[in-house]
Amino acid sequence: MIAKISATENLGGALGYNFKKVEKGEANILLTAELYQSKEGRYTMEDVLADMEALIPKNCRTKKTVFHCSLNPHPDEKLSDEQLTQIAKEYMEALGYGNQPYIVFKHNDIAREHIHIVSLRIDGEGKKINDKFEKRRSKQITDTLERKYDLIPSSKVADKAVEETPKIDITRGNIKEQVASALRMVLKHYRFCSLGELNAILSAYNLTVEEIKTEFRGKKYEGLVYVPTDDKGDKVSSPIHASDIGRGVGYTAVQNRMQKSKQAIKPLISIIRYRVLQTMRTSPKTEEELRQRLEEQGLRVVIRKNESGRIYGSTFIDDEVGVALNGSRLGKGYAANVFNTYFSNPMHNPFLDEALYGSPSVRLEQIDKTQALFQSLEDGDNLVDELIESMADGSFLSTGNDDWKETAWQRKLRRQNKVNIKRRKH
Template sequence: MVAKINVGTSLYGALAYNGLKVNEGEGKLLAVNKVFDDGSGRVDIARAVEDFRRYMPENVRTRNKVIHISLNPHPDDRLTDMEMEQLAREYLEKLGYGDQPFLIFKHEDINRHHLHIVSVNVDERGRRLNKDFIHRRSKRITTELERKYGLHPADRRQHRHDNPLRKVDASQGDVKRQVANTAKAVMATYKFQTMGEYRALLSLYNVTVEEARGNVDGREYHGLVYAATDDAGNRVGNPFKASRIGKSVGYEAVLRRFELSKGQIRDKRLADRTRKTVAAALARTYRKEEFIGLLHAKGVDVVFRHTDEGRIYGATFIDHRTGCVLNGSRLGREFSANALQEHFTLPYAGTPPIPFTFTEDTPQADIRSYEEHDEGHSTGLGLLGGDASGAQAQEAAFERDLKRRRKKRRKGLGL
């Protein structure tokens, strides 16, 4: 079980993010302490904020008053709601938050169900709770709980390449919800700069997206249409307009993601790690299937596009370690579709691979993975920061959207 801890200032943001999940049918409220619960299964966000504030004096010197924790059992641990609630309560008790006001939420919007806990970092006198070495203590507690209940051990190495997303399966029904959850998760998690890269990423999870353009009453519009596919990429079922899924996966949101991704990939030099990994795999084989397997073992998927004759005319690399989606040509001429086609064309398969100047990739210190972090702190939600991986990165997107809306309201009031 992996715990992710964040302390911040936004009480409303943390409660709204989790409360909306529950109220929209994508989660459950499992337990509360010192907070009103009407038993309806829904969350009254405004009332919850009021209840929390009753336990926090107005003049509190501690700036980061809110603690937001996610508890993630191993995917192979099949736990009931009651068992998950018990784990959360024991975890809070051992961490020193058992008598604090808190809410325990279960998120069900992805196949890997997990818990979120919102509480406060100060007591009724406004004094800060002991946060010294909280991440170390948390790790010790999760290990104790794993042993006590016979859970699968989970550590940072196991979660480094963990991808909680699963392919959309039309036979399971509720296709629109499956497609919506997948689109929202990849939008909040990955970095891509073109519609082609976005489409290649979605194809890993049996989803496709197409642009829709036209004129209505003389006004030009742009939109997106999503649909489920089978493993061969053939569309199944009816398509869905982005407006039926949510603005967070609409045309304007995708364009903003392009611009944001471009800056992040450039400033943090995120393509370098992918380039080294791809080069190392190419240096080991001329066989395409073996190349795909070598990359997958490193946490990188590749999506090839072929002509009817079977020739490669496009290649996109999805690096789950950094959350980057990159067309081969972005990595260099030697990784373009033409170069790859030539590399994998016989009779080269019987000759030694061409040596590349790149070396085997090694983990980089600035690449954040899905794991327990050090003793650093941040404000707001941001459970996984700017380079978040896994579906919980939606939370960071929610916080950014919340801040934008607050700015708009202040401008409207002339502030």
């Protein structure tokens, strides 16, 4: 189960988005806590909004007073309303919102049923509910709930998305939607520190990204465009500007992703370096043989060549963990020119030189320590999930096309409801 938490100051927008779904028959109210109910047993947008607004002090120092969360079970999970209600109760209690007013909506407008919860981040005295390490604690809570109710682990959602995301095929039409779907999966699941590493990942989906720089009236602008390709990497369609897809795939968001990835990959570098070294010490004679042996190590390699056939870049990708590392990031001994020299003369294998690359036993001892460190980071701090949730405009990055439409619609409704609220106040 994946929880997506957001903090906002727009209570009308958060409630309006969900009540609009109810009005259209695309959602229903599962549960409420500390909220007014009419004599007919109904809850209305106006009553719930008035109830919650009355609890927010006029001079409240907390700007983003609204808690909005969606709980997303695995797509293959089929839960009853009673189960979802109980899960919502236990989740809010464990996160510290058990005594808060809140309302739970079940959305059924897409195949993957999920729930949304709207609450307040301040208590009756105007004090902020503790949100320290909120997303980390949320992950621990959902993990506990998965075990308690024997749910499909949320980690399998990402694995399934990676496996099921198809290559871009311009003959199928809807090119922008195909590109958006692939990007959502990649930017959510993978870590990378350069556009070159990102391109190595995108190549598996017949897609490439290019940085564009322009100047207008003396001001410099930077952006990204995404271009569909064929299996050989040749462009087969017009570029699609990132702004036509959404902020979550734009220049700033990708730069933020790369910056945050630099810390996350540190424990992984020595792990992948060791696996590459072990593979190269088997002395593969051809690039294809190298690819096959790396696959046995759980790695994929993308080799880049210039027109003369010289290797000028290599990127090693672990699809399961979700990381891409250029050879140079592994160390000088794994730079492109080393692989170019090796494949020019496979009889001479520098990777067998223990003076340069160390002995296998020492390397193995080091990798065991690093793997233990990485496991500690994953278990104790949920590092990967923290990075995903803290991404710029993270709400955009989901695993299905319908989530993207939902988020766009949510933004629209928030703007509309904000205007309506202002009008009512006047």
